[in-house]
């Protein structure tokens with residue numbers, strides 16, 4: 129398996145994410161944009177969910193986009209900061225901490241203003257981020273996935289650099305696959321990420337400034353538009369922020 133395949137099976141769960149995005153939307157969305165899409169797993173899942181649904185997948189990485197081939201997924205090989213032309217979108221998702229590629233507040237605001245403009249009147253924009261008291265501590269988190277052939281895939285996200293002064297982190301993603309205890313595949317530093325860690329509060333303020341009317345932070349994909357409870361573990365969390373341009377009735 130190559131690094132993109134290993135990433136998809138260990139890191140992504142587009143079906144679960146899409147089910148929640150559809151509940152957030154609450155209607156019948158027809159156009160989804162996946163920004164920083166990588167192989168566009170979410171975009172393809174959306175297009176597969178209904179013959180009249182189509183998606184746009186935007187990424188800098190041509191090799192990742194080659195994996196996105198689907199008759200109703202349009203690939204845009206571009207930097208999201210250049211704001212390529214797009215039709216109105218019912219759902220826009222910026223996933224797997226990719227908001228962290230926007231390193232300055234000016235870049236963040238420009239991106240959010242553009243996103244507000246391309247969002248259909250009843251559309252929903254979502255992004256995710258991580259944080260917590262341990263977010264600037266060096267270390268690694270492991271995730272274990274049993275694959276259909278019986279092999280065990282361990283993906284390790286290692287924080288190799290973290291600077292709370294600048295809110296910048298560098299993370300590496302490694303993969304090890306083993307079968308019956310023997311390593312059959314090892315990819316060290318398969319992906320490297322240089323992110324700025326935005327806090328949910330910074331993101332909410334920026335969204336508001338860019339014309340979004342409602343922003344809700346979800347720490348679990350269960351109750352759409354219900355704010356996260358205070359009982360979450362403050363040490364380390366992943367959050368999905370949902371925003372829409374219209375206030376709910």
Ligand SMILES: C[S@@+](CC[C@H](N)C(=O)[O-])C[C@H]1O[C@@H](n2cnc3c(N)ncnc32)[C@H](O)[C@@H]1O
Pocket residue numbers: 139140163164165166167186187188189192206207208209222223224225226229
């Ligand atoms: C962490 S991966 C996310 C992949 C996928 N969206 C997911 O949810 O797992 C980040 C992706 O963002 C892309 N990327 C980074 N900077 C970008 C930029 N300025 N414009 C467009 N894509 C970018 C990378 O090529 C990579 O495919």
